[in-house]
Amino acid sequence: MRTVRRSSTGPPMNAPAIVTLTMNTALDVTADAERVVPTEKIRCRTVRYDPGGGGVNVAKFAAALGVPAAAVFTAGGSTGSRVVDLMDVPGVTTIPVEIAGPTRESFTVSEGASGEQYRFVLPGPALSADEQARCLDTVRRAAVSAQFVVASGSLPPGVPPQFYQRVADMCRDTGARLILDASGGGLRHVTSGVHVLKPSLRELRECVGRELQTEAEQLDAALELIDRGVTDAVVVSLGARGALSVTSAGAERLPAVAVPVVSSVGAGDAMVAGIVAGLVCGWPLSKAVRYGIAAATAKLQTPGTAVFDRDAVEHHFESSRRLRPAR
Template identity: 35%
Template sequence: MVKIYTLTLSPSLDSATVTPQIYPEGKLRCSAPMFEPGGGGINVARAITYLGGNATAIFPAGGATGEHLVSLLTEEKVPVETINAEDWTRQNLHVHVESSGEQYRFVMPGARLSEKEFHQLEEKVLAIESGAILVISGSLPPGVDTAKLTQLIRHAQGNGLRCIVDSSGDALLAALEPGNLELVKPNQKELSALVNRELSQPDDVRTAAQELVQSGKAHRVVVSLGPQGALAVDKTGFVQVVPPPMKSQSTVGAGDSMVGAMTLKLAQGASLLEMTRYGVAAGSAATINQGTRLCSLADTQKIVDYLASQ
């Protein structure tokens, strides 16, 4: 099977806790924190591992938080390739409030990447064998502008890598500049920004996604539509996959689980329908977990079987 690598420029050490209620100024008594790896590409690699695949996570690791992050991935048997960063890896906090069921996500700024550190990451990317899939996912940290991202993708494609991008805003726009991406996964709002117009009707979303494919920006565009699942487009046509009604506990890991599942199927040469169905199933499987947990193979397969029977 085609080898898979992920690149996370802004990784994190994520901690999750539970508190009975939340209010200002007073001391909020919390449960013992649970620590998990975080960052777009890292979570994509983890999801692929959970689904029985294999993906190597490339990222900068700095300080004690970076060491903790690497150790957690080692425990999960996710292969890593890291560079030593001067700034400590950021730590995010996820709080679940028992009394209301509300969730609060405190996301810290990414650790700054120096010119030298970015170049070291780029060298690792350019050492990947031709024909492999590279997933670039997550936000850009301080010190990395969109021009560097565009340049990185061009160099990677020049070395024969098949690039998948999951980002937002200016970073997503910059990633599309080189064209020929294997897959992008915007939501409806992000797709609207890419085509610079409102997408108020269902057909508007399909048309906009088809425009990205026809322009050569990406071979496949999968638009995540929340409870409505996803609309996927390639040069041969389009499909929409709607997940079964489920009680959502948390949407934190849904997007990364979806990208991981679709990447795994893409590496296996699956059709657009199979890829999208597996992605929607994995994303839905992640939502039935509390906190920051990703999809599981068992839950994903149950949902795939349901979708295939419809």
């Protein structure tokens, strides 16, 4: 497997502003079926394959927004080779880290009869200590001149829950600012060094160990993480309710843009891509979050983890200006 591949358009890119890290890469398989029922064979159609995993998606989406990105991701076996081939994306520098185990597959079926989606996510291959160290070293070298590192997605088997704290420490050493979108133990074991933390409401609950039934409780939980020095800011994605943006200076709930949904897969990654693209442009966080919501909205209208249309993002971003923020 090739260790480094550059974007196929133009000369090799110099120091992209964004470096993403995906420890648990996936080959995303998306298909349609009329009905999903137990015990029977489900005849699928309209099958598509996309490179996936949190950081991989963020890099694709950031590039679609006009911000070049470098994607560091694990890749192993035939599925890993397929992901590398599919990552021949304009605006993305691909940096696969070869691993012994095969890259996982994730399978999503959209049921025509109900409009529901069924998502099957495999755990991924176990990573050795040497493979983990090579991932961290690769990110360190790629991030030396980057403005932002985006670490996104689950940690695969064998990777200790403290791994993302090691990424945060590395970012502190290189001067890059860390955007973290993680869940479970990988999030709970981060204690410092994050610039923007982007949990879903479920992930925020997991992080603080409380139900967080009201918006006031959600705000308190976000401020708790800021006060503890875990992060400078928290952006909680709230699905159809938009997002809650919190810093020590204040909080704002930014509404969603209502659209017909084709697929929700990758919408959170699109939000992260929009946020970091806005921050690269020097925007304040609230404006960057609005751009992230616009990118997530455009992603909801595309199948699988396919890249959205940038014009759709700009349209939704302009539409969001007319929506009153909830404070």
